[in-house]
Amino acid sequence: MSDDSSRFAALLAELSGLTTEAQTADRGDLDLLDTADLVRAMNAEDRRVPEAVAAQADQIARAVDGITERFRRGGRLIYIGAGTAGRIGVLDASECPPTFGTDPSMVVGVIAGGERAIRSAVEDAEDDEDAAIADLERLSLAPEDTVVGISASGRTPYVVSGLVHAGEAGALTVAIASNAGSATGAAAEIAIEVVTGPEFVSGSTRLKSGTAQKLVVNMLSTLSMIKLGKTYRGVMVDLLATNEKLRVRSVRTVSQLAGVDVDAASDALRRADGSVKLALLMLATGADAVTAARALGDADGILREAIARLG
Incomplete structure (x- = not known):
């Protein structure tokens, strides 16, 4: 077997073990359901997300306290992610100035592939470990900062690399993932692993995983701002x-x-x-x-x- 074939086989085995990539036995007839039944079925799946987030309440609280303490020392909250996860971080960062009167530099969203990736898919950017380091180096990380890595799979190379680099710079590191025992969680000081289960459309992590990510970043930014008196x-x-x-x-x-x-x-x-x-x-x-x-x-x-x- 060639090196490429071996690597592909290893990656296939790794992905097959992820909850976010799993298929459910009762989803084979989606294309046969009428629209009302599709709506009810998808809504039933979405209702699982808040419960999964609630199970991580203690870890989220730890992260909020850490972020708040660093904000008070002049630090920043920096989200880093790829694809949907990166866009969710950028969205949360962009909404903090009008909502809480913060300086745009206080909460920052970094996405693999840069500005173009906010609107268009740059799929290979998530594998670029060196780019994550370069993107964070441009921000001149300090121990007062918090870096939150967002990855549904919990294995995105760009995010793992960014968290490791941030930790070496002395920043507080937090991981948001949708699989337990994730690589991002292992690379971070605080792991928020919201296990939402198989997606309604298998592997489409912009669905429940994306919803969970949005709920968690809402908490991280909003609750820290509340504690700051906003x-x-x-x-x-x-x-x-x-x-x-x-x-x-x-x-x-x-x-x-x-x-x-x-x-x-x-x-x-x-x-x-x-x-x-x-x-x-x-x-x-x-x-x-x-x-x-x-x-x-x-x-x-x-x-x-x-x-x-x-x-």
Whole structure:
């Protein structure tokens, strides 16, 4: 047997052992089902995902605490992945600035194959171990950073290589995979292995695995931002009002949380230069903008603490 044939056989055996590649006995008739039955069958599979995520709650909590602690030291959250997994990381990173008012450099998405791979498949990029190292070296990793590797199979060479490199740089490493005992999990300090089972269409990991990845990254970014004080009473208070919808949301948020009418909320936002958090602090304490801003800074941006300081 040639070297290529041996390598192919080994890879085939490896993939055959993955839960994400498995076939289920009751899926052979998908093409014969009517549309309503297809919808119900796929929805039944999707309902398994939240339960699988819940089983990893302790590991997710460890990751959130680690990310938050490093954020407080000026670190970054960096997602790295290929294909669907990479796009999910890029998506989560891109949504943090408008949602939480973060600098775009605070949460970063790195995808195998670069910008082109966000919209078009660059399938061989996931095998390039050296590219992962080069992509992370461009970010000048520091011990204050967290690198989260996302891979449904848990064996993507690009992701494994990136996690190993990040660990050597002293960064906290977290792996999100859909198979237990994954290579990415072994390469990371914290392994979040959400075993969602065989896919509705065998091997199509953009389905349940992708949904699980989205749920987990939602938790990692959102919960760490909550712990940093980016919300107040369950509402976003550091959002950037960059369009009409968000400007209206800002006024509505201040009005509801401060218990004032729309005109008073709008006036407070004007005096606060559009900052929801600062407007709320001014209305809650009667402080002027300068005093309120200083108190927020002293409270590390946590509104509850700033209110207590000025109360």
